[in-house]
Amino acid sequence: MRTSLPGYVAIGRMQARTVMRYRVDYGAGLVRLLFQILLLRVVWEGLYAGRTMVDGISFSLTITYLTLGNLQNWLFSPWIFSLIPERVRDGLVGIDLTRPVGFLGQVVASQLGRTAAMAPFAVVALPFASFVGGAQPSTSPAAIIAYVVSLALGYCVITILSVLVGLITFWTLELEGLFLIYRMAVQFLSGALVPLWFMPDALRIVVEVLPLQAVMHTPTAIYLGRIHSGDVAIAMAVQALWVVVLWFAARLVWSRAIRRMIVQGG
C-alpha cells in the first residue's frame, strides 16, 4: 500500500486536471444546481404556505437541510460513475490494468482527485446557495465536528456504491439508462428532495434501511441537531457499517468482473 501511494496520488491529480480543463462545464453544472435549490425553496415555501412550523420543524430548518444536502450531493457527484463505464467503452480499461496499482484503487483515487478539484467550486457556490436557498447555523461546535466526520463517511459510502454500480459495465458495456436510474435514486433516497422526516412512514422505513440515507441525510441531520447527541454515534456506526459492507461487495463483484472483461478495440 505504501509503495503504491505515489501512483494513486498521480492518478488523482490527473483527474483533478480534467476537472479544471472542463471548468466551464462544471460552472454550468453549478448554475443548474442553484436553479434546483431555488426550485426546492419555492416549492417548499408553497407547501409551508405561511406556517412557521410543520410537525415542529421550521421552514428555515427544512430549507437549510435541502440546500446543504444538494450542494453536498453535487460535490460527491455520484453520477460521474468513477469513470468505469467510459474506460470500458473506450477499451482504456486494458491500459488501466497494466498499471502497477490496483484498478479499484485507481477508480477511488480518480474520484478523490475530482472531488478535490471541485471543492473550490463548492466553496464559491456556498454563499450563493445559501442566498437562493437558505442557511441556518449549526446547533453547536460539537455538532459541526460530528458533521465533518459523518460527511467523510457519507462520501465513502457514495464513492464505493458508485464503483459497485459502475462495475456492472463489465457485463453490459455502456448503459446510459441504468446510470440515469441510479442518479434519480440517489436524489430521492438520500433525502435531497424531501427530508426523511416528511416522508410517509412506510416510505421512510424503506429509505432508512437503504445505504443512500447515510450519504446525505445523516451528516446534514447531525449538522442541524436533528439527530440527538446520544444517537449520533449510532448513526455514524451505521455509516461505517455501510462502508465496510459495500467495500466487500465491491471486491467480490470486481473479482468476478475481471474474468468477464472485454477490452474493446484491442
Next chain:
Amino acid sequence: MIRALRMWAILARAALRAEMQHRVHFFFGLLGGLAVQGMGLVFIATILTRFGDLGGWTFQEILLLYGMRLTAHALWVIPFASLFQITHVVRSAEFDRYLVRPLNPLIQLMTRRMAIVTIGHLIGGVAILAAGMVRSGVVWTPVNVLLLIAALAGGALTEMSLQLALASLAFRLHSATELMLTLDSVFNSFGNYPIKIFGPVARWGLTTVFPLAFAAYFPATVLLDRTDELWVLPWIAAAAPAVGVILAALAYLFWRAQIRYYSSSGN
C-alpha cells in the same frame, strides 16, 4: 416541406434502428427515461401526501399539468435530441457535410442520432397525462380535447423554439450545449409546477422574457377552470398554442440567419 418531412421520417427510422441494435441498451434507455419522470412524480406525490395541496392545486390537478408538460417535452425532444450535440458538430466541422448535401441541414442534424431515453419520456408522459385526464375532474368535451391537443403541440413548439435559438448561438460562440442543458433543466424542473407559486417577479419573467408559462401551465389553468389565479387575461392563456407557433417561426428564422456565421474549423 412534404419532401423534408418524408426525408426526416426515413432518416429518423434509420437512426432508431441503429439504437435498437443493442437490446439491453435500448431497454435500459427506456427505463432511464421513465425513471427521470417517475422520480419527479414520486416527489410531488410524497409532498402532497403530507401537505395536501400546493398553492391550492390538488395532486390530481398537478397530475394533469405534469402530464401535459412531460408529453409536450417528449414531443419536442424525440425529434430534436441531437440538437444538444450542436457544439460538437460545429467544433468538429461535421457541419461541413450537412451544408454540401442536398437536404436541409437542420434535418440532417436532427437525425444524427436518436436518444432512446426520450422515448421513455414519452411513455411516462402519456401515462401521467392519461391518469391526470381521468382524475382531474375535467369534462372532456370536444372543445377541451382540441385545446389539449393544441396545447401539447404548442408546448412542444415553445420549448423547441427556445432551444433552437440557443443552439443557433453555437455558430458564433462555438459553444451552446451547456446553455441548452441549463435551459432544459429549468424547463424540466420549473415547468411542472403551478407557476403562480413562484412569486410576482418570476411569474412575469416566465411569461415574457422566458415564456415557460405558455408551455403547459396556461392551457392547464384553462382546462381546470383556474384562470382566476392568473396575472394575464384568460384569452391570452387560451391562446398559448398560437404563441408556440409564432415562437417556432421566429426561432427558425434566427437559426437560418445564424448559419451564415458558421466557419469550418477545417482539417
